[in-house]
Amino acid sequence: MIKEVIVVEGRDDITAVKRAVDAEIIAVGGFGINAKVIGRIKEAQKRQGVIILTDPDFAGEKIRKIISKRVQGVKHAYISKDEGLKDGDIGVENASPESIISALEAAKFEVKEKRCEFSIQDMMYFGLCGNNKSKENRDRLGKLLRIGYCNTSQFLTRLNNYGITKDEFIKALEIIDKENENGKK
Structure with missing residues (x-):
């Protein structure tokens, strides 16, 4: 299991990342990043670390900058436009599991044992x-x-x-x- 919490833009991105790796994921819901979501990301950063994996487009970069400005020390994972392109649509949701894993490896994620403290x-x-x-x-x-x-x-x-x-x-x-x-x- 990946130690860091992965931050993505939306639900389809969650599905794509879950196909690739076992990790906790937060979806920010696009530009509507509110204080509650930033608070969750800050808490995740404090406890486990955060990796931002947003779409390789203008909106994805803007979201990445908003989070980076408000949450210090996050890691960044990037997929290329080619890896995220499908039928004219660009996004993490279109990337293959291999592309997602490669992007996360480049961000230097840590592996931890799956924790079952609570049942x-x-x-x-x-x-x-x-x-x-x-x-x-x-x-x-x-x-x-x-x-x-x-x-x-x-x-x-x-x-x-x-x-x-x-x-x-x-x-x-x-x-x-x-x-x-x-x-x-």
Whole structure:
């Protein structure tokens, strides 16, 4: 598994990268990069490192510059226009798995062992799935851990891939419990 979190532009890019490598991926959603997405990228950079892999076009370069300006120390992976061209459309989503792997290798990614600190049993035990408060609990915990909101499966993946420790996890849950006791949300 690639240690760094890979930042791409959209969902089709996620699919293409997942065909090539096992990695945590953040899609920025094009030019609409908001503070929440930048916050997730900053947290990923702090915990695991980040590699930016955007389309080899004007928009991709602009997105790359926006992120680089706001998040220090990121690595850059590039595919050529030829590698990303298909039927007149240029993008990471058109690149072959081999081209994506080559681009990431050039960015000097690190490999780590897949981490399984947290399990689906943890999600159930701590009320993060399987009850009517699960969605709210994941949202609140995701904000405290700075990994964002997502469904149970994605949340479990982020806990493991971002290197969240059991200690951090428990401390965040304790904060939520205290807020609940005080009637705050």
